[in-house]
Amino acid sequence: MTPIDQVGLLDIEHVFVKYPCGKDVLWDVSLRLQEKEILCVIGESGSGKSTLLQAILRMPGKVEITQGAIQFAGQDLCALEGEALRKVRGTGIGMVFQEPGASLNPIRKIGVQFYETLRAHGRISRRQADEKARNLLSVLDLADPERILRSCPVQLSGGMNQRVAIALAMALKPAVLLADEPTSALDVTVQAQIVAELKNLRAQFGTSILVVTHNLGVVAKLADTVAVMVGGQVVEYGSRDTVLGSPSHPYTRALLAAVPKLEPACHG
């Protein structure tokens, strides 16, 4: 494991997490996200990688942090409550969910949802909010932002909603963006777009991104740093080239070996 010797943007320090029902999920997880870094956490289902994101945002009713600290911008998120915690959500740390479209209220106009998000973190007029939203949508190459803002998610296509959700997560220009399996359940062609988009985000806004995924292809294209999780623990953590190129943990090696390669058929 990489020793943690300096302060990052987001420091996860020896975090233990359990579900409200009492089941332990994460054991002693420590990760660090630097500015403008893209960190990919890989692992298979049940490895606790999505729980990690929920723990960082302290999603109510989902997880309980029993030990450890999550340092962000000089404060321990685990010690925050109520308003202070709410302020961090959105402005400090944004999140893109597994099915990004589903994180939008399906029956409210997207313009309103932008306005509401911005309004929750400071005074802003509806017109200003619309202006901001339009800019953001055009930066993300979404055609006809006017129409999008006047539509409800149910009236847009799934792909469109995903990109709108990413834009909404970026509306407050968070320093850190958490992305939970942003590409699973997507067609390969769309997957490539999303990967490009996340890279674009970092380039445009200098956002640090923590991506959770099981798709090694995505990792290879996106990550600066890679962490591998198995059974609620981080078993390997290092730069992309190190982890993917010369994995040290047997699990990582097996994982890499299991990835199907584009090659002619294996006959009998």
Added chain:
Amino acid sequence: MKGPVYDARIRYTFLLVLTLAFLFLSILAPLFMPNDPNHASLSDAKQAPSAVYPWGTDWLGRCVLSRVLAGAPVSIFSALVIVGLTLMVGSAVGIACGYWGGKVDSILMRIVDIFLAFPGMVLALAVAGMLGKGLNNAVLALVATGWPTYARLMRGQVLTLKEENFVHAAKLNGQTTVSILFLHILPNALRPVVVTASLSIGGTILSLAGLSFLGLGPQPPLAEWGSMLADGRGLMQQHPWIVLYPGLAILMTSILFNLLGDSVRDVLDPHDSRNLFQKVKRKRIP
């Protein structure tokens, strides 16, 4: 494994045992009756609870306890018969609609729509009113009111299950339509139907009591809780026991079955019971 589901199962088992015991007792109720429930002893009328008449007597000198006990099978088993018939008729129609589809479906569903167009108890009142008073007609009335719900539910279930992979797999196994229907679709479709049915028993008891209260239920001298309440209403102030006990019997039975229904649902349809307004207790080790 402990957890909400585990608790639900314990509660369910407890309530089930309680209900079964209750049912058993209500079958045996006639054995416990201290007096003939229909025997009018005018000299004993309107007596307060005593050793001979533990819950007092009504205006006709009949033993209230005996009548409440005698009324138990009437009220409870009628309700169970109603729910059972409703379930069977509704499910049969629902299965026919769901599995064969096409013309059968559209015709039957139209009929269901027609029945559903009658609000609440209106159809029950009409059936009981047109066909005359009496327990049988009251049962018929409530079945006529209730079955469309099950037809819809069952149809929806069958339609969903028909597209499930395990049904496809069974089809590819070369199983016949009938065997797929009875081996795979029906048993799986029953779950929500059973939940709905068990949730509706309590309400059915109330509906039946309501019909009785209106005089459309069992006719005298047959003891039934709703009609006992209606009969003794005028004596509520002077001789409260005449209405108190049948009223409590209705309340308790309906509570028991409602609890059972709830817990059947909790067991068969477990739902995640955490939300964002839950305070998560945090034990931090410094």
Added chain:
Amino acid sequence: MVNDVLQIRGVSKRYQAGNKNIEAVRDVNLTVGATESVGLVGESGCGKSTLARLVARLDSLDRGQVILCGEDISQIKGAALRRAYANLKMIFQDPRSSFDPRLTLGASILEALRTAGVQRSKRKAQAEKLLSEVGLNATFLTAKPRDVSGGECQRAAIARAIAAKPKLLICDEATSALDVSVQAQIMELLCKLRREHDMSFLFISHDLALVSGFCDRTYVMKDGILVESGATGQVLNHPQHDYTKTLIRSIV
């Protein structure tokens, strides 16, 4: 070819969605030869799963023929169809959903053996044998679908599918709901079956890489039409159609 296991000729299927007609599959021609493994690649909504359903007669087709082992099964019904199913089995994307949640895996497999005409006395042993063939031990006979992992469940599904020794096994995204490592194991199992059984495969997937490792020939489908076909290596290395090229490019 006369001894093709499956011939699909000019199959089309329209869906009525309100006032709109959606042509999910349009004039598809496809063959699977004996012991051949054929891949069908395309993105979600391209019609590949619909085609699988049509071939398996889980849905009725509008036009065209499906010829399975020389018999046109596109219009047959009842007993004839049930007989035809002896040669055709399918495994699905979500392994758990392909088992009746109420029954044990064993019960489902025994049911398959029963319909395959295996004597009652021999079924149990046969079931155990099938399980060991897919790498599971006999304890799985008494497990319910929700008690086992996705990979184990898919193995059991495969065991059930090969119980009747079908000529053709359709794999509809058979591994895409599984973790990579499990996916690799299942693919290995399928390779093993190919080696040991006299069986053809119609392997449907969105993952070109997966198809490339398993199939002799590959068809590429887009919007209900087959846009490209040929030997897998040919398609991968020298894609003709723009869509195939995009597909290959976007593999991450």
Added chain:
Amino acid sequence: MNRRIWQEPILRYIARRLGSLVVVLLGVTFLTYGLMYLSPSDPVEMLLQAQGIPVSENVVLALKEKAGLDRPFLVQYASWLGNFCRGDMGQSLIDGQPAAEALQAALPKTLLLTLTSVLVTIVLSVPLGILTAVRQNRFSDYFIRLLSFLGHSMPSFFVSLLLLYVFALKLRWLPVLASDTARGLILPTLALAIPMTGKYIRQVRAAILEQLGQSYVDGAISRGIKPGAVLVRDVLRNALMTLITLMSLSVGSLLGGTAAVEMIFVWRGMGFLVMDAIRMRDYPMIQAFVVWMALIYVLINFLVDLSYHLLDPRVRQSLEVN
């Protein structure tokens, strides 16, 4: 561009719904009319008896012929239906009064009582349902659920008696007899609203809990929106359809369920009317009652469907796709 796109489908939708409404209502009338044929008593004989005319075979036959009751069932039904559509719902067998008139007097009363009860139910059950959902598994949740459970387990006639006993007799706060005045309506309204509230608190709670489990709630929280705002602006709005459905159902159960309460409070609405008719086997009145109630209920459901359309873009969307 927006207007034309969504107005056209809604018109088509309304037309289609009205079409199926007609079919359903035809079925309703047929069933209602058919019920009379299943009934054990002969309406003509009943009419004669009610008028004190001795029932002789000849008289009955002559009258049947005059009333067209000797014709085939379907012909009779058609003529009955024809009359019904013209507003002639037959005459009471008891006093010969046109059924339409009696209904005209009773209907507004039942509708008034229904309206007040639904309003009270909404006012009580929605906030309490939300409260129990939000305070899930806490004391207030358990306590309110216990009360709602009790309410749900009590028949409305039982509640009526309790209310009368406590509020009219003991406390002398409210009158026994229902009247058009606000005070007179309180007890019958409560008698109907309490059991219904008991039922709906639980359903509102379930609906809210279901919405709280949706991803968009997580989304809103992750964007730093206040939980209260999420509840009001997102959750409630999404649960609105369920709530509206509940309310339309409650109107339905009230339309037929007021009978006992109307009897107890001597409120001469439809329930009272039909109970009188039932006791006297006054078939034309029962028929008129049933058909009218079904008509009202069907129309309410229709309006509720339309309101879905206006409130929920999902429904709008699905119509446009179709």
Added chain:
Amino acid sequence: MKKSKLTIFAMLLALSLLVSCGITQKQATDLSVPVTNAAPSTGNPETRQDFVFGVYNFSKLDPADSYNGWGTIRYGVGETLFNLNEHLEVVPVLVTEFMLSEDNLTWTLQLRDDVTFHNGKPMDGWAVKASLERLVAKNERAAADLKLAAITADGFSVAISTTQPNPTLLNSLCDPYACIIDAAADDGSVDFNLYPVGTGPYVVKSYVEDVSATLEPCADYWGGTPASKSVTVKAISDVDTLALAMQNGEIDAAYGLSYDTLNLFGNDEQFTVSQAATTRVYMLFFNLEHEFMADETFRRAVCMAVDKDSYGSVLLNGAGTPTQSAFPAALSYGDDSKMTDVPDYDPEGARILLAGNGYKDTDGDGFLEKDGKKVTLRLVTYGRTGLPQTTQALQSALQDIGIAATYEQFESIDAVLAAGDFDICAYAYVTTPTGDPLSFLSFTTGTGNGANYGRYSNPQVDQLLHELSLEFDRDKRAARATEIQQIVTGDCAYSYLFHLNMFMVTKKGVRGIQQSPVDYYQITARTARE
């Protein structure tokens, strides 16, 4: 005429004697105190209060229409020419003098000249003639009772001739149907059944069918100023709610309460309970055309199963006086001691009687069979207070002697009775609404007559009824009436159970309204709340 405790027959006798002596009887109103109407009014228009009257059975108001006249009289809207006083004696009200011709066929009545209808028209001879002619045209019962031949009017006098000597004509004129209304006002412009034009102290202001009637005092009522500012008659069709409303002070007087509430109100200082024995008898109709009931011995056994004493004391909470006769004991033809052949309560005897006549429990189910056929009776009744209770008690009593019986309660029983669709029916019958036994006996026991639902037929009874209808002599009338009852009860064709004390509850401080022995005198000009 002396004011004394005479029965109506004493008076009739006197009348007939006087008439036969050719003396014209002059009757001045001040000689007899009218029971209700023409009271010296105490109404002070300044301080009058509204009065609310809750009734169980609300009625429409056209006196000629079936029994609606009860409502017309009860609510103080209309008046009859004569009234019955508390001793059921006929006393003139709207009449000052009357006399009978020597041939017993024509009565000449001299009307008061100060009576006007609510519309201001004077109640003169022509108006009375029109009212009575309208009555007999519309009401068969009245036509049969009155037996009118012709009416001639002249100023404020009216001469009524009958087709045959009619000793009960004046009694019949006391019947609510004979309420005098302005027949000319029934021209179709308003529903006369809701807004009749009578001569009573109150005018119908608004009538909501089945709900309530609001009455206003008649400004120029001949008997003085009515004492209430308004009267509202409220229909409260649920007896229990009626009691609650009374307890809660929402109504000033209640009529039709359940007997169970007697103690409730009797023990409460805020209320006054007035009781009066009425001529309403609770009785059993037996259907003599049905299989088992046709057997006189069987009927006798049924009669022996009935514990009349308990019914009166328990079921009616003491408001029922057990009887053997259809008429109250105070009447000369209501003497229980003369009903010698009426079976007493004796369930054991009933069992023995049945057993001795081939009724045996052959299949051991606890119920009797006759010739292998199970004895099952259909008991029917209607909702009048006391009847369902009586019938259910009877059902239990029959069960005790081994007779199975079903019970059915109807809202309107007459159709069921007319159809003969019953074995036993419990019925509450006002036997002497006009102070005479003929109408009841004739209706219920004469072969083929209107209320003879059990199809009882006895030539001897028919002959006696005929004689009774022509008899003016009081003692002989009483003797015939008694004889008829003896035969009927001896045949066990009917069983008379008990006479009813009616009661009315009023708030303390309410005056001018109380339970009258004549059940249709309720609201009067004096009725008021203080």
